[in-house]
Amino acid sequence: MVRLTINGRVVQASEGEMLLSVIRRENIDVPAMCHHEAVEPFGACRLCVVEITRQEWDGWCDYVTSCLYPVADGLIVNTHAPKVNELRKTILDLFLARHPKCTEIIELAGEYGVTRTRYETVVDGDNCILCGLCARICDRMGFHAISTVGRGHGKEIAPPLRQAPPDCTGCLSCAMNCPTNFIEYKVKKGLLTIWDKKFELLTCNKCGKETITREFAVHLSEQRNIPPNYFDTCDACHRNELAAAMGRIAAWDREVQL
């Protein structure tokens, strides 16, 4: 256990934890776009920057990305110091210049009082902030279907050779966790299209509701030992089946008691 001070409050944390996790647990609102607890911290968006100092530093302080900074005894953290807010404003300003149409960034920048960018806006800018969260989550899920491709201006998130990725199972984790909702997918007539690859969606054999893709179900049953027939019905029909089965037992129980 280590003890540190965050915004004047002494908090406890376990060794090896990162600052951002502790800050979030204390219900302090620090923005972060590239952070997800399921994957290792990456420090791509730089928005979780905080001011750290120590008693013995004699007034000197440092500005670090809290998602990548391990907690330590005696650390004094300020999450909303004037200089930190200035740093965040600059980052958001740059984001705004690069992604002028991104609603999530416009909203966050507005919270920090940045409504217009000081820099030259990129006219045909897309909404991908290149944080790589989608690729990192894909790796964590064990698929490794997408990654960052290219360098500098040409850098983007793409499947290998920019073709339909053979390892993708259409689990949609990348699209669901994209901080700017940039990753597009389409669901049409029982078909899911993502990364230019088409997937057949399984349908409930009782009510016809679409559930997960066939590839994902096959992956789960092969890698995780889930019986394939578990994927035949949707969650609501599963509940009805359970109620019917328990109902038969309860009815039989009643008859026996009479």
Next chain:
Amino acid sequence: MNHRFIVTPNLCTGCRTCELACSFTHAVDNVRGQTRIFPLDGGSKDLWIPVVCLQCDDAACVKSCLVDALRRNPGTGAIELNQEVCVKCMACVAACPFGCSLLDQQHNIVVKCDLCGGDPACAHFCPTKALQWLPIAPARARAAS
């Protein structure tokens, strides 16, 4: 793990108070959440089955989670979903054979019964004691009767 969640379908009247209690207890940002318990028609007259997570020993939801967001809480015995870690891939929702891992469409999160961290609200509110949260010894007696 010194308490057990006991469901007695014969006592259930289908009043759905448990649904309300669950929904209000699991409110997110003051908006009531998806209920984790479903009093469903048992197939014959006046028979209601409160369908709720069975906290399976070898749970399909835990096996299906590729990011280890589902863990058993040794204190309560409940399988709990860590919302921070969940990547919303819907694997557990599809894999649970009892449909007790589900999507909260309003908040766009996956939810499942966590026994309210060791004090289930539904058991408190059940007027007919169809749902009970009992210490182990009375729970065993209840199950035997």
